[in-house]
Amino acid sequence: MVILKIENLTKKFGDFYALNGVNMELNAGEIYGFIGPNGAGKSTTIKSILGLLKPTQGLIEVFGKDAMAEAVEVHKDIAFVPGDVNLWPNLTGGEIIDFFLHLHPNANHEKKKDLIKRFELDITKKCSAYSTGNRQKVALITAFSIDASLYILDEPTSGLDPLMEDIFQECVRAVKRNNKSVLLSSHILSEVEKLCDRVGIIRNGEVVETGTLEEMRHLTRMQFIVESQQKLENLSQVHGVHNIQQAYSTYRFEVDANCVSDVIKYLGKYDVKKLESMPPTLEALFKRHYDNHSEEEE
Known part of the structure; x- marks a missing residue:
């Protein structure tokens, strides 16, 4: 009703x-x-x-x-x-x-x-x-x-x-x-x-x-934290990866929700000591939506 x-x-x-x-x-x-x-x-x-x-x-x-x-x-x-x-x-x-x-x-x-x-x-x-x-x-x-x-x-x-x-x-x-x-x-x-x-x-x-929330979360990105003693070669070129930040052996980046399996396959080539992934939040969706519109207006 x-x-x-x-x-x-x-x-x-x-x-x-x-x-x-x-x-x-x-x-x-x-x-x-x-x-x-x-x-x-x-x-x-x-x-x-x-x-x-x-x-x-x-x-x-x-x-x-x-x-x-x-x-x-x-x-x-x-x-x-x-x-x-x-x-x-x-x-x-x-x-x-x-x-x-x-x-x-x-x-x-x-x-x-x-x-x-x-x-x-x-x-x-x-x-x-x-x-x-x-x-x-x-x-x-x-x-x-x-x-x-x-x-x-x-x-x-x-x-x-x-x-x-x-x-x-x-x-x-x-x-x-x-x-x-x-x-x-x-x-x-x-x-x-x-x-x-x-x-x-x-x-x-x-x-x-x-x-x-589930319908809208496909529009935003997962948050990944990866720790590896090996350098993650060409990470920025992996499809769906964004906003990479590196501090020593720890990498933080975002992954488009529909590209998670591709990123997991890529990480399988390395000796990963730590892997954390966090589901997208409403805040991330909200910011991304507004940021995209700001870019279009510019």
């Missing part, structure tokens, strides 16, 4: 295209990673989904409903965490959480109590005394205390320490186990790689690559 459907979403500010023909589908029980650098169009897309920005053109459907025309109905089954959380400074964290949950028809107060303990938030403090991370905790506790069908998380771990990031990831996995959907916008690639079923890369307002 398709929870979120976006077709040809375009948003112009004057002559500037913040979004240019964005397409996206998010299914029930799926975590979709929406990645790109700051200014790529992630937050603009999310604001359009939430009805906070009116698109110049395009279709946005959430639960089969028009996201703009039926925004009130759509929002009844959505939980949202913004990237930059601003709270009323004279209210306590607990008061703000209760206020937002009072507004939502699917609030779960038992879950709220558990989340406050897990995120170790002092809800008696006024928000003016909160750090960035604690303000983010208020938003996360509120969102995950709602029994929603769609969770939209825009840079949700800003300011969190590593322990709290682990708690956040556990919450996202729990949502998925309940067959709920998550749109996770982030520039923290390791976070997306751990959590997401599918990934979309947005660049200058356009989704330039989308698919599962």
